[in-house]
Amino acid sequence: MSMTKVLVIGSISDTGLIGLAQKVDNPEIHYLVLGTGDTSQLGKYGITKAYSLTAQIDESSFAETLTGIINSNNYSVVITPASKFFKTAIPILAQKLSAPVIVDVLDLKQSGNAFEITYNGVGNRAQVTVKVVDRAFLIAPPTRFKPSEKVVTVTTESLQPKVVTGVKVVSTEEKPKGKVRIEDAELIVSVGRGFKKQEDLKLAFELAEVLGAEVGCSRPIAADLKWLSEDHWVGLSGHKVRPKLYMAIGISGQPQHLAGMMEAKTVIVINSDPNAPFFKNCDYGVVEDLYKFVPTLTKKLREVLKK
Amino acid sequence: MEILALVKLALDTGQLRMSESKVDIDATPLKISDIDRSAVEEAVRIKERVGGRVRVVTVLKYGPLPKRQQEAESILREALAMGADEAYLIVDNALVNSDQLLTAKAIAATVKKLGNYDLIIAGEATIDGYTSQVGSRVAAELGIPVISFVRELKVEGNKVTAKRDLEDSIQTVEAQLPALVTVTREINVPRIPPLLQIRAAMKKSINKLSLADLGISMKSLVEVVSIAPIQVKRKNVIIKDGTVDEKVDKLIQALVQEGLITPR
Numbered sequence: 001m002s003m004t005k006v007l008v009i010g011s012i013s014d015t016g017l018i019g020l021a022q023k024v025d026n027p028e029i030h031y032l033v034l035g036t037g038d039t040s041q042l043g044k045y046g047i048t049k050a051y052s053l054t055a056q057i058d059e060s061s062f063a064e065t066l067t068g069i070i071n072s073n074n075y076s077v078v079i080t081p082a083s084k085f086f087k088t089a090i091p092i093l094a095q096k097l098s099a100p101v102i103v104d105v106l107d108l109k110q111s112g113n114a115f116e117i118t119y120n121g122v123g124n125r126a127q128v129t130v131k132v133v134d135r136a137f138l139i140a141p142p143t144r145f146k147p148s149e150k151v152v153t154v155t156t157e158s159l160q161p162k163v164v165t166g167v168k169v170v171s172t173e174e175k176p177k178g179k180v181r182i183e184d185a186e187l188i189v190s191v192g193r194g195f196k197k198q199e200d201l202k203l204a205f206e207l208a209e210v211l212g213a214e215v216g217c218s219r220p221i222a223a224d225l226k227w228l229s230e231d232h233w234v235g236l237s238g239h240k241v242r243p244k245l246y247m248a249i250g251i252s253g254q255p256q257h258l259a260g261m262m263e264a265k266t267v268i269v270i271n272s273d274p275n276a277p278f279f280k281n282c283d284y285g286v287v288e289d290l291y292k293f294v295p296t297l298t299k300k301l302r303e304v305l306k307k
Numbered sequence: 308m309e310i311l312a313l314v315k316l317a318l319d320t321g322q323l324r325m326s327e328s329k330v331d332i333d334a335t336p337l338k339i340s341d342i343d344r345s346a347v348e349e350a351v352r353i354k355e356r357v358g359g360r361v362r363v364v365t366v367l368k369y370g371p372l373p374k375r376q377q378e379a380e381s382i383l384r385e386a387l388a389m390g391a392d393e394a395y396l397i398v399d400n401a402l403v404n405s406d407q408l409l410t411a412k413a414i415a416a417t418v419k420k421l422g423n424y425d426l427i428i429a430g431e432a433t434i435d436g437y438t439s440q441v442g443s444r445v446a447a448e449l450g451i452p453v454i455s456f457v458r459e460l461k462v463e464g465n466k467v468t469a470k471r472d473l474e475d476s477i478q479t480v481e482a483q484l485p486a487l488v489t490v491t492r493e494i495n496v497p498r499i500p501p502l503l504q505i506r507a508a509m510k511k512s513i514n515k516l517s518l519a520d521l522g523i524s525m526k527s528l529v530e531v532v533s534i535a536p537i538q539v540k541r542k543n544v545i546i547k548d549g550t551v552d553e554k555v556d557k558l559i560q561a562l563v564q565e566g567l568i569t570p571r
């Protein structure tokens with residue numbers, strides 16, 4: 001049986017993606033490490049060849065650098081994580097190589113030169129399965145997959161970037177970093193635009209503390225108002241969560257928010273508008289002003305839980 | 308300044324028609340993909356500042372065609388009412404459920420057919436595809452720079468300066484025109500056009516083009532096999548009567564029942 005050549009691209013910690021690569025028939029998997037990292041450790045997952053690209057590089061230059069490599073090595077499947085860097089660079093590359101890009105991939109099956117790929121589509125409201133022949137670029141979160149082990153020796157090649165001029169970086173300003181791993185939280189109290197001022201979020205933090213929960217939020221709270229750092233952001237463009245409890249306070253329940261918390265076990269919604277769409281997607285919905293409800297809930301929970 | 312705004316008529320994911328096992332794409336209404344309204348808004352604001360023209364380009368991705376074409380034309384009036392000058396609607400059976408490679412080829416061919424341009428504005432991602440692909444692909448097809456995830460944009464003479472909203476940083480970049488930028492939802496608040504403008508938009512032109520008009524004979528490389536809805540059954544217990552205290556008590560009872568808290 002012939003080999004299918006797969007290229008995984010990511011940092012040294014994105015090895016979960018090798019698990020997706022291993023789903024093709026008889027794979028020969030190569031790995032391109034962006035940034036620094038010990039490539040020899042990739043050998044335990046059956047990676048025979050590693051590329052190392054340590055130079056800081058922009059998306060267009062990255063696409064330019066990879067075009068020749070993908071063509072001359074005949075990689076049928078190219079897999080990357082879902083960062084904004086790859087979401088910019090991979091489509092450039094795919095357009096040049098006349099190949100499709102499938103985003104948020106869940107599964108991959110091969111039959112001959114055809115690949116059947118399943119992914120979260122239609123705004124994360126459906127699992128879509130498509131068929132692609134010859135070559136596909138796949139984007140997926142590395143933590144979704146677990147590579148199996150098979151120890152081999154790795155040969156490493158350093159890549160020199162091919163620089164494309166066009167976009168010049170003038171300055172870079174770091175964002176405040178948070179430490180919350182909302183995607184791992186068991187209990188989440190999540191806040192939305194129903195909160196009128198940043199200080200008012202303390203109502204949610206006090207409730208979360210009594211419950212032992214993390215605080216999540218809708219996109220406007222993180223991206224627009226910047227009241228919380230982006231590690232709290234839940235939704236289609238934020239983090240996907242799967243807690244035992246998701247308590248949404250002052251969040252309307254737009255489809256792009258729901259897309260991030262579909263897998264919550266119990267959903268509680270607190271909203272003053274009885275017509276808020278979130279009420280159609282909850283287990284328990286309380287129609288009430290959060291400013292009256294949340295402090296009372298916190299107080300009574302303290303009594304019940306003796307905290 | 309010649310500005311093009313790329314607008315997708317996306318499935319309204321808040322109004323998906325679905326059964327247990329199937330999403331009924333044909334019966335789901337379309338709307339301007341939310342962030343593409345921000346793309347049109349940004350284009351119109353630039354035109355209002357420096358003069359010029361805004362043209363909207365749309366590739367229709369959903370069938371059944373005769374019905375969808377009418378729907379598309381009436382939705383595109385909204386973009387025209389916001390201040391765009393003309394719209395180009397690419398309609399072809401081969402584009403229905405097609406992939407982004409072909410979509411981008413159709414858009415790029417339209418852009419070339421229209422002649423000179425300075426700036427192309429797309430959204431960061433659509434509400435239904437949510438792939439962030441088409442902007443980068445169009446730029447690659449046209450051989451121009453792409454600046455993605457832009458939340459602040461300045462155009463001066465022949466130069467754009469943009470603030471890109473990345474995961475860990477805000478990056479400020481510059482490029483010469485022509486260039487393509489993709490904008491985030493946070494870049495502006497799209498205007499809601501008054502009735503007068505909606506009426507005036509009836510006079511603006513929506514030009515239809517087919518793939519043959521664009522000289523494209525390619526087929527989509529991606530074939531859709533199935534679309535299975537992700538549905539979660541929820542209990543839908545709504546607590547709306549009584550005093551705040553009573554509502555709190557009912558919710559605490561529910562939390563206990565679900566085993567989420569244990570009273571001490």
Ligand SMILES: Cc1cc2nc3c(=O)[nH]c(=O)nc-3n(C[C@H](O)[C@H](O)[C@H](O)COP(=O)(O)OP(=O)(O)OC[C@H]3O[C@@H](n4cnc5c(N)ncnc54)[C@H](O)[C@@H]3O)c2cc1C
Pocket residue numbers: 191192193194195217218219220221233234235236237238239249250251252253254255256257260270271272273276288289290291341342432433434492
């Ligand atoms: C491509 C794309 C991706 C997106 N990604 C995301 C994402 O990842 N996450 C996300 O959250 N959004 C996302 N959005 C935005 C999304 O569509 C909504 O705009 C957003 O979720 C709304 O946030 P919100 O519910 O906090 O605010 P609003 O929609 O303004 O809702 C506020 C709610 O608070 C209620 N309220 C007001 N006052 C009170 C009170 N005193 N007590 C109780 N309730 C009160 C109101 O009734 C209302 O329902 C995305 C949009 C697009 C187009």
Ligand SMILES: Nc1ncnc2c1ncn2[C@@H]1O[C@H](COP(=O)(O)O)[C@@H](O)[C@H]1O
Pocket residue numbers: 313314315316340342343346364365366367368407410414428429430431432433436437438439440441442
């Ligand atoms: N069918 C289309 N017609 C016109 N523009 C599109 C189309 N699809 C995508 N775009 C543009 O590309 C952006 C990204 O789309 P996507 O790759 O689907 O996330 C959108 O916000 C639009 O500006």
